[in-house]
Amino acid sequence: MPRHVEHPAHLPPGRSDHDVDLVVIGGGVNGTGVARDAAMRGLRVALFERNDLAFGASGNNSGMIHGGVRYLTTDPHVTATSCRDSGHIQSIAPHMLFRVPFLVPVEAGGSGRVMLTLIDAFFEAYDKYAPLKRGKPHALLKADELRQLEPGLRGDIIGGVSFDEWGIDGARLCTANATDAAERGAKIFVGCTVEAIERREDNREVVAVRYRDRMTGEIGRIRTGTVVNATGAWAPITASLGGIAPTAARVRPGKGIHIVYDRRLSNYAIMGKTIDGRQIFAAPWQNMTIVGTTDDDFYGDLDQVRATSEEVRYLVQGIARVFPQIRSARAIGTYAGVRPTIYAYGPSEDELSREHDIVDHAAHGAPGVFSMVGGKLASYRIFAEEMTDILAQRFGIGARCATHSTPLPGGDRPVDAMDLAKRMEIDPIAARRLVFRHGSRSLVIAERVRERPREASVVCACEPVLEAEVRHVVRNEWARTVGDVARRTRLGLGACGGMRCAARCGQIVAQELELPPREGLNQAMTFLARQAHTRAVALGPEQARQEALAIAGVRSELGFDGDDSPEGEAA
Template sequence: MTDQTTYDLLIIGGGVNGTGIARDAAGRGLKVLLVEKDDLAQHTSSASTKLIHGGLRYLEYYEFRLVREALQERERLLGLAPHIIHPLVFVLPHRNAVRPAWMIRMGLFMYDHLACHPKLPNSKLIALQQSPYGKALRNDIKKGFTYSDCAVDDSRLTILNAKGAHHLGAEIRTQTTLLTTKREGGFWTATLQDNRMQTTSTIKAKAIVNAAGPWVADILKERLHVHSKMNVRLVKGSHIVVKKLFEGPQAYILQNEDKRIVFAIPYHDEFTLIGTTDIPWDKSPNALPSIDGNETSYLCNSINNYFKTSITPEDVIWDYSGVRPLYDDASSNASAVTRDYHLDLNHDAGLAPLLSIFGGKITTYRRLAEHSMEQLSPYFKYSRKAWTDSEPLPGGNITNGDFNLFYNNFRKTVPFLDEATAKRIAHGYGTDAFVLLNKATSKEELGIDFGHGLTQREVDYLVEHEWAITAEDILWRRTKLGLYFSKEEQSTLERYLQDKNQ
């Protein structure tokens, strides 16, 4: 089957970088098609530590430009998506055996001053035995530091960028694989396969962006037949989730003797998220990564070195692993590999351009998208200049970015929802929660109750507006209700979706 449509931009990859570029490009007036072989954010973009942060530890590797840009983006994104991003105080318990106090102070001073952050407090030294932050920690840990960063729902960040792109005219096709391409003069001809229907179509595009994450090199070699001087370095990062280890909204950053750090972060009120590891990944990106016993023990031991409550692998409720596609800077240490991004523009005279994305971190996805559009600017006439630094993501148009005020007003409109469900919906959808609920005045109007606050109205919304197809899409990427659903409840939801998709 041949699709007669010619697109300005074909984007390969439905992670945060691909969807961020799609939104930016569509907002500049380009006709955009994004294809993703699985679900949006199914891989790397849902397997992060779920932070918008400058990356304090990157200062140790002299990544000053990256940290500065990330800190600037941290402040900006907090204003653009206050529903899915919120400030977080980090407690850094100090032990001289890892890094001396003067080094920590110097690093935090730089972290405070590399970028303006009026919305977040500066770092400070604290006596842990006199602070509520020290209650959960071992008694031999006397002092520490606090500083600020932000937490994010990473998969929803990706999906909201896709929604924003779609609202601006971009076409988003999930479960769609790029099969072949041919470069002829000023156009790419691409054959695409719909994985669900097992049908193929052929389209044309004036340019391609290869934002395939861990698959970026494979796509270049096997689908685009283009050689790049840049290489990708694959690193596996794993996380575990356990029952809540401490009271309070603060997170902890723990220094290990190998000089790596591990975060312990409040997660969905009842849990603590712990991670991450850095393990070289020499397998194919198609091999699904999973945590191994050594990683689990490493993360448990990191907690046990600092907290009064010890944990074992048996305490793990859920774990997840992802493969990070880092730019290969030839570092011998996986933890030291740069998290900065590199853009490779292939633009032989007279041929349609190809832009490939190597590396990057979730915090800097928006700037990466802007830089990508700058690289492609010689080939297109944009209808507007850079714009994503001031326009909120879908649901983020909250007055003064004050989520608490928004939530209090929202809560009054949905007295029939329990507190946990109201909070989850407000955080997940922001002002779009009103669209989802569609003026419902009772829980009965929301249809089937699948359990834990997930209703037919929300499921239908996710299918119709957020490209959800399976129960996994809904329970682990659109929401995190998979933490609560039983196998029987999951099966009921899956049967409903199968009937709906027939």
């Protein structure tokens, strides 16, 4: 049972003086998870996200629903919960999952043999949790066996172990949860910032939230008696909108960055250590490789979290000790997110608990407001279940959680990618990527192509992404900008950095939303500028010069020069 939670008297759902029973603030995996669970149990739900679904940590993490092997000795409950929820997520969204086998090499010399024995024993303990997440037991490997699996490992290793985890696209997971909630009656407001949580003067209960659409400027008010703050690292700021002291929902934000490479450099994830002893990895993730991750206290603007060149060098140095070819691989970008870790003063970032907590702000004079703090991607579903159990008790409803057994949209039945490719007359790789993102809902996109064959054209060749998919996510998945489309489809996140597809995507978004064509070009340039910022810190001098020339060429082609720079673009 989560801590700090009281159980108030029942508040009947469906009150005529309320527009909705529940407002969820935050479009990350916890917020969309609660919206889905609450809608499934019959509550009227509205979800507000000020930026975009998965804008924060949910879309900028290591992309794995892993069992939390690093928490086994300090937080075994986190490991058990993560492994159990990993199994549930695999069953409700099988199309999104892919296995990631890990290699953990151990250096020769010194206490190498002792360390290998200890690591073997440690993973033997972890094996007990493997069945919960359909994992394979670890294997103790000799040095030559490791090199046979991955010849790129450096020579002075004594042996190691292998184990496995599961990869997932966090942005797609958020979108699927939001889609399911919407199809069950929830109202989803993306790009809308909540500006105030209104409360009665006499008993301080919630009566409404006020919001503003950040794109149109339109303001609104929605009446409710219950608010769930699921804004992650923004939780203290969101709590203050209801007159609650920020310390009542305090978190300790931890910045994590990743470097993205243009292809799969290995079929295995390779564990390494940084110069100060932190564990890091290089992992095959979808059709690329990511290296991560840092874990540093963050005090900056949560809307502007970016990697630095120093953080990139820190990670590359650590991986190069066990996998030297990382230095000659082509980096194509970086991304960064902020973990909403439960606050504690004193421990190092690595020692902070990855548990989650629910705070009932009735204890702070704000009945009807709850904050979700902490947690991780791998255990989002159980966190949402615990929060919704409290809401069910608050509203006096007996419906039990079914999110662990009810498929997410697209996860209800398998789709054969080769058959889909023939049906749509598209490349099999494009079909496979479409099925990975949308599962059985890819058939909806196939129907669009059947009715409009021209929409089978490829907009982004790196991923690849079809025009029909771009139009689908704008119409059905709340995408309103080129950046939103990128989060849902990975358009522009490949080797070209969007320079071959951003303009066309902006044109399509403008058409779908009935915006002026110039707005589509502005969106494209804003996206390209952001991509350039995230790529620059990972590039060598020669590649940086090539990038600058390419961006200048795109600017000229689109007709931008001098003072025409869109807002947010670097000079």
